[in-house]
Amino acid sequence: MLEKAQxxxxxxxxxxxxxxxxxxxIGTWAVVGFNGPVRSISTVLPGYVRDVISSGRDSxxxxxxxxxxxxxxxxxxxxxxxxxxxxxxxxxxSFDRQFNSLAYSIAAGDPPxxxxxxxxxxxxxxxxxxxxxxxQRAALDNLEGLISNPADDRSTVWTVGGLVSxxxxxxxEPFIVDGQVPAGAADRTMYLAESAxxxxxxxxxxxxxxRGAAERPLIADxxxxxxxxxxxxxxxxxxxxQHWWHFWLQAAVMLSIALLAAPTLGGAAVARxxx
Numbered sequence: 243m244l245e246k247a248q249x250x251x252x253x254x255x256x257x258x259x260x261x262x263x264x265x266x267x268i269g270t271w272a273v274v275g276f277n278g279p280v281r282s283i284s285t286v287l288p289g290y291v292r293d294v295i296s297s298g299r300d301s302x303x304x305x306x307x308x309x310x311x312x313x314x315x316x317x318x319x320x321x322x323x324x325x326x327x328x329x330x331x332x333x334x335x336s337f338d339r340q341f342n343s344l345a346y347s348i349a350a351g352d353p354p355x356x357x358x359x360x361x362x363x364x365x366x367x368x369x370x371x372x373x374x375x376x377x378q379r380a381a382l383d384n385l386e387g388l389i390s391n392p393a394d395d396r397s398t399v400w401t402v403g404g405l406v407s408x409x410x411x412x413x414x415e416p417f418i419v420d421g422q423v424p425a426g427a428a429d430r431t432m433y434l435a436e437s438a439x440x441x442x443x444x445x446x447x448x449x450x451x452x453r454g455a456a457e458r459p460l461i462a463d464x465x466x467x468x469x470x471x472x473x474x475x476x477x478x479x480x481x482x483x484q485h486w487w488h489f490w491l492q493a494a495v496m497l498s499i500a501l502l503a504a505p506t507l508g509g510a511a512v513a514r515x516x517x
Contacts, residue, residue: 287319288393291368296321298421299407300480301367302435306345308373316345322482336437337364340462351377358387358402360460365435367406372397408435409480411471421478428473431456434480438464441483447476 287295287303295301302320309315318341344360347353348371354360361369369388371378373396383390387403407417411424412431423432423446431454436442438455445451451468458465 286372286393286397287368287370288391288399291370291399294367295319297419299367299405299417299419300365301406301408302365303368303370304341304345304361304366305370306348306372308349308371308375308378310373314346314349316341336435336440337461337463340364348378348382351381353381353385355385356460357382357385361402362387362404362406363435363458363461363465365406365408367402369400369402370397371400374398409433409478410435418478423471423475423478425473425475426471428470430471431467431469432471432478433458434466434468436466438466440466442466442480443483444468444478444480446472446478448479 286305291303295303300321302318304316304318306314306316318335323335340360341364344353344357348357348369361367369382370393371382379390379398382388382398382400388400389403390398390400393399405417405419407419409418410416410433411418411426412433418432432444432451433456434440434442434444443450443453449472451471454467454469455464456467
């Protein structure tokens with residue numbers, strides 16, 4: 243005699259459990275995954291560097307590692323990016339070609355003389371170099387605007403002079419280091435150390451600023467700008483634009499998986515032996 247191995251009630255309970263599991267997976271990805279593809283437990287960067295890049299300055303650190311077999315690896319670390327040491331390469335984002343060129347020039351012991359100024363324009367507050375030898379260390383120590391501090395026996399951190407921040411104001415205004423736009427002229431422009439193609443948004447005291455692009459010296463890519471800054475200044479809110487279509491894409495994928503799995507949950511008709 244043949245009969246259903248899985249009754250309808252059990253099928254419904256399994257489908258409900260699958261739906262709940264899918265909803266939990268999507269919710270977890272929406273909260274955790276959107277903050278960055280991966281995270282790490284530890285990092286080679288000293289604590290004071292991590293404190294700066296996670297502060298209101300929101301700066302970057304360029305990390306270069308040199309091995310004895312002439313192999314050079316590099317990474318860009320900030321408060322939003324994955325940290326050094328994870329199994330996935332950091333999605334560098336803005337200025338990737340320039341960072342690549344600078345990393346290899348540093349490894350070759352031939353960095354540009356205006357390296358500190360380039361770093362300031364790209365929002366880099368610190369340079370970490372692992373496996374550094376005497377030639378590379380001397381070449382960096384001789385550059386104006388970089389202050390060295392040993393991280394360990396084979397690694398050194400150079401701090402870029404000035405309170406480098408991801409955001410700055412045109413003219414002679416300082417970097418924005420505390421999330422506050424100072425009072426000043428009404429026609430000022432804020433420069434963001436991100437490529438013009440990067441999707442960011444900014445507001446001051448809740449008023450959205452108009453996004454634009456501008457050329458900067460020593461940087462091949464145009465950078466993102468926001469204007470006009472209010473004369474009275476105010477609290478700056480600056481972040482990458484959240485694209486909720488990512489969430490719905492994940493939801494569609496999970497739903498597709500559930501639909502594909504549903505037929506297998508019904509069970510097969512099986513023969514039962516002996517009554």
